[in-house]
Amino acid sequence: MNVDIRDVSWLHVLHDVNLTVGSGEVTGLIGPNGSGKSSLLRCVYRRIRPDGGRVLIGGADVWRTPAREVARQIAVVTQDTPSDLDDSVEQVVALGRIPHLGTLGRLSAAERTLIAETMELCDITALARRPFATLSGGERQRVQLARALVQQPRLLILDEPTNHLDLRHQVDLLRLIRTLAVTVLVTLHDLQLAAAACDRLVVLDGGRIVADGPVAEVVTEDLLRAVYRVEAEVDRGHDGLPRVFLPLGRLTGPVSPG
Ligand SMILES: Nc1ncnc2c1ncn2[C@@H]1O[C@H](COP(=O)(O)OP(=O)(O)OP(=O)(O)O)[C@@H](O)[C@H]1O
Secondary structure (H helix, E strand, O other): OOEEEEEEEEOOOEEEEEEEEOOOOEEEEEOOOOOOHHHHHHHHOOOOOOOEEEEEEOOEEHHHOOHHHHHHHEEEEOOOOOOOOOOEHHHHHHHHHHHHOOOOOOOOHHHHHHHHHHHHHOOOHHHOOOEHHHOOHHHHHHHHHHHHHHOOOOEEEEEOOOOOOOHHHHHHHHHHHHHOOOEEEEEOOOHHHHHHHOOEEEEEEOOEEEEEEOHHHHOOHHHHHHHHOOOOEEEEOOOOOEEEEOOOOOOOOOOOOO
């Protein structure tokens, strides 16, 4: 499913953002804190209504599409998941099927199999009976991913999906999303992970897109200096992907002014 963001503006946060994402593309949104990444994603998944411009998914304006229909097509993993849920992990994952359930609201045998297989894929089978509220941050993140996957969306939106994950689970998650036949919009702070996981990177700064292209063209020392205001070194690995190296030393230099 393609995504077409046209001249989107919202409050003082987003300014005339234009972005077209092709079906099946994995697109990474990167940029400093407060640059508008989450806000732009919220406009796409119909959480906030832009003051100007439109968002089309599969050619249809999201605000002219019924919420249930949007829920069938877009799955979202964000940071704002409630932590007081009494539900078990398995029940939280099953919530992903809600937009697809018929009037009886019962899961079919095929749906139960899908849930079990997806939990295995996300390495949470052993947690199935645990109350969601008792999980660690990384375990919750994997449960939320499983919930999103059982939704079988055509567009998967992930807002910093790796921030609580250990190294192995970071790599597993990004490897997994690359195998999915869905369009993915993902925000990531780790540029190396973003470069490995995404076909394309879009850089936001001050609510505007300041760079957009293949990862090797976007992640450069000049961009890191201009947008993130850090002196980093970027070289290429044997796979041609950019590798970012921050010469931190003993961190004795001055704190950069805001
Ligand atoms: N509801 C709101 N009303 C007013 N300002 C908002 C609102 N939501 C977010 N903002 C502001 O918009 C700016 C962009 O926020 P956003 O969360 O989109 O940034 P981000 O790029 O995702 O940042 P981070 O990397 O820190 O997660 C921030 O300055 C934030 O304070």
